[in-house]
Amino acid sequence: MSAVLEARLDRLEAQAAIADLVHEYARAVRRDEQEKVAALFVPGGTFEVRSGHPDKPEFTVRGRFESPQALVAFLLSQKGGPHPVPLIHNLxxxxxGERATANSMMAAPIYGTDKEVFGEYHDSxxxxxxxxxxxARVYTLFG
Structure with a gap:
């Protein structure tokens, strides 16, 4: 196989695997299976939630988790209660190489309520x- 074709195939396979990862995270949250989330991150992975506009420097950090375990602990504290049903769009x-970034939109009705959140992910x-x-995941809720 030519090097060009091999590089194209690797990129396509990487994009598909990353899309699956993004959707696996959403499925774990949707199904209230927060304990599965840590396995989707590198050991030092972070998660940050902001309010504002994702493409502007003005934002407020609402929460930051410095490890997958810290994120899971927070998510587990909410287990069984109202939680988002993430609907991922425009991924x-x-x-x-061995690194990638992604951008997607998320609209999520909050299960058990009449509320909904809407925002944008910037992922590494x-x-x-x-x-x-x-x-790393940064989710910015539109202010």
Whole structure:
């Protein structure tokens, strides 16, 4: 196989694996299976929630989790209660070697309430031993 074709195939496979990862996270949240979330991150992966506009420097950090375990602990504290039902839209993935970034929109009705959240993800990924994982997620709720 030519090097060009091999590179194209690797990029397409990476984009598909990353899309699956993004949707696996959404499924775990939707199904109230927060304990599955840590396995989707590199060990030092972070998650940050902001309010504002994702493409402007003015925002407020609402919460930051410095490890997948901290994120899971927070999510588990809410288990069984109202939670988002994430609907991911417009996922765009950029791959560069063993790292990648993605941008997507999320609209999420809050199960058990009449509320909904709407915002944008900016994600970073690393490929570790052939598996793509989140290294950072930033979710900005539109203010």
């Amino acid at each position: 765009m993935v950029e791959v560069e 990924f690393e490929r570790r031993e052939g598996t793509w994982l989140f290294s």
